Amino acid sequence: GAGVSQSPSNKVTEKGKDVELRCDPISGHTALYWYRQSLGQGLEFLIYFQGNSAPDKSGLPSDRFSAERTGGSVSTLTIQRTQQEDSAVYLCASSLAKNTEAFFGQGTRLTVV
Amino acid sequence: AQKVTQAQTEISVVEKEDVTLDCVYETRDTTYYLFWYKQPPSGELVFLIRRNSFDEQNEISGRYSWNFQKSTSSFNFTITASQVVDSAVYFCALSGPLGSNTGKLIFGQGTTLQVKP
Numbered sequence: 001g002a003g004v005s006q007s008p009s010n011k012v013t014e015k016g017k018d019v020e021l022r023c024d025p026i027s028g029h030t031a032l033y034w035y036r037q038s039l040g041q042g043l044e045f046l047i048y049f050q051g052n053s054a055p056d057k058s059g060l061p062s063d064r065f066s067a068e069r070t071g072g073s074v075s076t077l078t079i080q081r082t083q084q085e086d087s088a089v090y091l092c093a094s095s096l097a098k099n100t101e102a103f104f105g106q107g108t109r110l111t112v113v
Numbered sequence: 114a115q116k117v118t119q120a121q122t123e124i125s126v127v128e129k130e131d132v133t134l135d136c137v138y139e140t141r142d143t144t145y146y147l148f149w150y151k152q153p154p155s156g157e158l159v160f161l162i163r164r165n166s167f168d169e170q171n172e173i174s175g176r177y178s179w180n181f182q183k184s185t186s187s188f189n190f191t192i193t194a195s196q197v198v199d200s201a202v203y204f205c206a207l208s209g210p211l212g213s214n215t216g217k218l219i220f221g222q223g224t225t226l227q228v229k230p
Binding site: 031033035041042043045048050053054056058059089091093095097098099100101102103104105106107 | 146148150156157158159160163204208209211214215216217218219220221222223
């Protein structure tokens with residue numbers, strides 16, 4: 001595709017349910033990032049993937065959060081046993097290499113009710 | 114630890130005014146990159162510029178200019194003759210060090226710029 005694609009664009013889930021958010025990066029981009037943006041707030045780093053290297057998981061807020069990147073392409077962010085404080089926009093980005101221009105998707109707006 | 118501070122939460126100007134958005138960063142690394150991104154009301158972040166720590170030259174791109182000063186750990190962004198379309202949230206970000214395994218970007222809290230006609 002032409003840009004970073006995220007799905008779904010909106011997700012409403014009940015507290016306690018698991019959710020999966022998907023990110024399709026730009027083809028050929030080796031670096032992939034996940035961020036969380038709460039209403040009116042900055043971007044909170046979650047996880048970073050670089051090629052076949054071990055991901056940087058230092059931003060994951062709890063063990064309810066996990067992410068994987070299959071085949072160096074598509075990534076899935078999973079939140080287990082969702083809580084209301086998980087409500088936010090989850091942004092995915094990819095870049096050709098680390099420390100280069102990152103291209104962001106439109107985000108997935110998650111609402112936990 | 115790395116940190117980016119954008120002290121200005123909101124700025125409001127009238128069209129054609131010049132405006133400067135401040136960014137101060139903290140890092141123990143000697144090599145790093147600095148970025149500015151724009152988030153318009155549509156929500157999608159757009160890359161504006163990248164600077165590496167070796168290059169302190171100021172940069173100008175049309176109405177946009179950036180002032181990087183290592184001595185004060187600042188990377189400020191100026192919009193000359195602002196326009197309504199410049200209304201957005203602007204984020205400053207930091208990554209590094211060069212050679213590390215991670216390329217994560219650390220973002221500031223953002224500055225909301227409103228340009229009134």
